[in-house]
Ligand code: FES
């Protein structure tokens with residue numbers, strides 16, 4: 016922890032009176048969640064509110080010849096039936112590109128399809144009714160004449176001349192391509208004793224937030240304002256987009272985000288049906304509610320991953336890695352998702368592959384292609400699980416090839432902890448990483464040697480258990496380099512406004528938002544610590560564009576590192592303001608005073624001088640008793656954005672311990688470990704639970720989750736009975752350990768922790784399965800999810 | 814279609830309720846929309862996620878798989894009711910302290926499910942706890958903290974030192 020510059024040298028932030036930094040305090044205000052008193056958007060009801068349901072294309076690609084809404088319009092409860100063409104008069108289409116992803120292209124996407132549907136599930140007509148059930152009844156009566164078109168579904172052939180081009184005006188089905196060469200990969204491969212080459216496949220999967228996407232849009236023609244209740248991760252971004260596409264000013268739009276039932280990147284995008292709901296509210300001049308049902312979620316919530324990566328690694332017999340090469344192909348659906356683009360993930364794969372290692376001979380190509388399937392975009396740990404599984408899969412295959420222990424090969428190749436600042440093979444800049452310390456910590460935590468001995472012993476009894484590792488680097492605390500430089504109006508900075516109320520408590524308004532991570536707790540901890548009050552005296556207000564400083568919201572693990580720092584700085588600034596007033600009341604120099612436990616004290620001795628409630632009383636109600644010229648400023652605002660480093664790269668390592676039943680192909684997870692370095696740990700319990708939740712999402716990708724399509728672009732398992740998600744009984748206990756390397760970019764030194772679990776889990780599970788099956792001569796498994804049939808096939812049993 | 818409607822009477826959280834519902838209306842939609850008891854949630858509407866869990870005549874059921882019309886004369890309890898009686902106060906406290914919830918959307922269903930296990934007595938093993946809550950989907954937590962919280966309450970209720 017760094018010294019806080021305005022405190023005596025021996026005092027650090029951790030030592031400040033009332034410091035909550037580093038303490039596992041429970042989250043304030045979560046009793047409302049345990050008591051069923053939360054307010055999710057799906058709970059919101061407004062006067063005159065109507066519900067919308069959408070008629071969705073049954074075809075992956077089809078021309079819409081005509082829509083006959085006559086019968087639907089007469090159905091009980093139906094208020095309006097609106098087609099894409101009709102709605103396009105109210106809302107303009109959008110194109111999901113960013114200028115810094117050179118060459119990325121996409122086509123205009125409408126709120127409701129006009130003339131043509133491009134994936135099975137795209138909305139082609141809206142029915143608004145008194146209840147959702149009546150709206151759905153109405154949908155059944157809409158007659159649509161489709162002309163089915165050839166569907167592009169296989170990314171491998173999407174660029175073939177014989178494949179139809181989905182958007183003829185774009186010329187081909189290539190959304191984005193990036194080629195990157197660093198060092199001398201040809202020389203690296205030539206120097207290698209062994210070259211291991213394989214193809215990794217990552218199935219499409221999706222977020223399956225427990226609460227489906229929900230929105231209530233309320234256009235009030237009386238005050239010419241749109242109020243949108245939305246379960247979003249980025250309220251200010253959505254405010255900007257609603258205004259832009261409805262032809263309004265930003266100040267005419269208010270986005271309110273209260274409780275959100277899970278997000279994970281799913282709820283940070285622009286969805287056509289949500290844009291439609293907002294436009295319908297303006298059109299019909301009344302509140303419109305849309306809550307996706309689970310089947311709609313499967314066919315419209317962004318999907319994720321879907322990469323095939325041809326990859327090579329060169330290795331010497333002494334374990335040194337000599338070169339990397341990847342060729343990544345990913346299919347993203349018919350549109351690049353707005354405004355973050357569907358190109359960012361492949362870009363991230365190029366950035367992060369080989370990330371924690373010294374070998375800089377690296378050749379990469381990534382291609383992103385259009386398809387007639389649901390759109391694909393950023394989900395938790397964008398690109399990380401792909402890059403990590405490819406890198407770590409190659410490293411363990413290489414270790415097996417030369418007969419080296421998998422931890423030993425990492426010790427020989429990971430960037431030394433004292434080599435920083437440094438850079439990864441793709442040129443990404445690291446301020447400081449602790450891969451070796453993390454590895455050593457993991458080794459001890461899991462009793463690696465003991466586990467290997469147990470594995471050996473059990474193998475003799477025909478029980479096949481495996482240990483797999485995955486080291487990783489993780490992108491957090493994004494600066495403007497992520498989106499701002501590409502032209503997207505997504506705030507990189509965040510602000511916090513803190514105010515002393517008349518009883519001596521603090522209100523903190525902040526731009527980052529809460530989706531269950533505990534951002535509210537972290538912000539309260541930061542403000543309470545830097546200002547000097549007990550945490551129960553801090554009330555945090557988030558998720559309301561009318562009432563919070565302009566900010567980015569919560570994604571890419573930015574809430575603690577960026578929001579927390581803004582809150583910390585605002586608390587400090589308010590302390591100075593309050594001490595200035597207290598000084599004038601007490602006729603003392605402000606610098607001799609401090610605030611501790613909600614009381615103004617003499618600095619050093621902690622002798623009580625005056626309560627904050629008394630300072631507030633005088634300042635607010637009896638300012639006439641203050642000396643002439645003293646104006647109390649009991650509010651302060653501070654902003655923060657990382658400037659020194661474009662991102663805070665964090666790092667860590669995971670290990671999976673599992674058993675494979677070689678008769679059934681079933682995998683039983685026995686234990687999972689993750690050591691992570693997120694810099695200053697503001698609340699260890701929250702960090703641990705972020706990591707655990709992330710690990711389980713990564714395990715889902717490794718073992719269960721898969722959006723399966725047929726060749727005509729039909730999603731075959733779009734419900735929770737057929738699409739498997741991790742449930743408690745299949746999941747292991749997960750141990751979390753920490754290494755702490757604070758970032759010098761901020762005073763708190765906090766980096767993000769939200770992606771770590773998801774980044775490393777798929778790779779470590781893959782490596783553990785291959786480790787378990789190695790003595791049986793199984794073909795290494797590299798095609799996720801690793802379902803029992805694939806395992807039996809690798810064993811040659813089916 | 815919705816032409817079939819019926820009158821129903823039941824007690825919900827101890828209060829007598831007389832309402833007219835669509836025959837096709839699920840119990841959870843009835844509770845959420847007609848009685849505005851929004852503590853029970855809808856995650857999947859097809860019986861997989863457990864977010865809609867409520868108690869009918871003392872047993873937990875999936876509110877999305879039961880029709881409101883089936884609850885004629887029944888005693889229905891939701892998270893709001895069991896919170897107000899204090900029946901699960903220790904469990905709620907344990908969830909809050911242990912951060913056994915993130916977004917909280919699964920939590921009402923998870924708590925009612927956990928309470929059913931705990932009410933059967935004894936201190937269940939972690940495996941038993943995992944098995945019992947395995948019909949309740951949580952996307953956020955990773956389950957570990959939920960198991961910890963339930964285990965701690967089982968121990969406390971049975972006077973077992975952790
Ligand atoms: S909503 Fe009833 S089980 Fe999912």
Ligand code: FES
Nearest residue numbers: 915917919951953
């Ligand atoms: S806490 Fe979000 S689903 Fe369980």
